[in-house]
Amino acid sequence: GNSVTQMEGPVTLSEEAFLTINCTYTATGYPSLFWYVQYPGEGLQLLLKATKADDKGSNKGFEATYRKETTSFHLEKGSVQVSDSAVYFCALSRGATGANSKLTFGKGITLSVRP
Amino acid sequence: DTGVSQDPRHKITKRGQNVTFRCDPISEHNRLYWYRQTLGQGPEFLTYFQNEAQLEKSRLLSDRFSAERPKGSFSTLEIQRTEQGDSAMYLCASSPGTAKNIQYFGAGTRLSVL
Numbered sequence: 271g272n273s274v275t276q277m278e279g280p281v282t283l284s285e286e287a288f289l290t291i292n293c294t295y296t297a298t299g300y301p302s303l304f305w306y307v308q309y310p311g312e313g314l315q316l317l318l319k320a321t322k323a324d325d326k327g328s329n330k331g332f333e334a335t336y337r338k339e340t341t342s343f344h345l346e347k348g349s350v351q352v353s354d355s356a357v358y359f360c361a362l363s364r365g366a367t368g369a370n371s372k373l374t375f376g377k378g379i380t381l382s383v384r385p
Numbered sequence: 386d387t388g389v390s391q392d393p394r395h396k397i398t399k400r401g402q403n404v405t406f407r408c409d410p411i412s413e414h415n416r417l418y419w420y421r422q423t424l425g426q427g428p429e430f431l432t433y434f435q436n437e438a439q440l441e442k443s444r445l446l447s448d449r450f451s452a453e454r455p456k457g458s459f460s461t462l463e464i465q466r467t468e469q470g471d472s473a474m475y476l477c478a479s480s481p482g483t484a485k486n487i488q489y490f491g492a493g494t495r496l497s498v499l
Contacts, residue, residue: 363486378427
């Protein structure tokens with residue numbers, strides 16, 4: 271079946287540090303890959319996505335590249351801010367239609383950024 | 386666009402009681418999903434609606450769970466004879482059903498079964 275594995279957390283960084291959060295997946299075919307973010311007290315929000323190999327998703331300074339050869343979708347940001355403190359979830363879907371559109375999530379990782 | 390709305394935000398109940406949660410999706414979104422999230426875990430898929438039709442149910446959805454989406458608008462998730470293991474955050478998401486497959490999540494209903 272499909273699965274998503276995220277690196278163990280939590281992660282604590284100082285402001286302006288470089289961020290990498292690892293995500294690998296297991297899936298048949300060519301899944302779409304997502305990063306969702308959950309700020310304290312709020313619902314999950316889509317941060318970025320990629321739908322095919324070598325696609326790069328980007329948003330708010332965050333980037334992730336769909337690597338089919340390593341089945342990975344690592345999240346990076348060059349300089350984190352205190353406002354980036356949140357829980358980050360990597361997810362996949364097998365497709366865009368029907369039941370294939372359901373999301374399979376990793377466990378999530380908590381990022382805390384110190385001033 | 387007022388976002389996905391879930392009600393109530395918190396529910397405390399005693400074991401054996403029935404509970405019902407409501408989800409109002411973004412207007413004109415024809416897809417609606419329910420997920421369950423336990424502490425320290427990512428959300429897990431429960432069930433999916435395309436308009437009013439329930440097209441898939443996870444094996445996590447035991448016979449005590451039932452979901453409806455009458456007229457393809459709001460949805461309800463009912464849990465009968467609640468158990469302590471049902472304690473979790475129940476998330477609803479909706480999607481416009483385009484190829485982009487972007488799901489918009491509500492803030493969730495946190496259920497505590499005592």
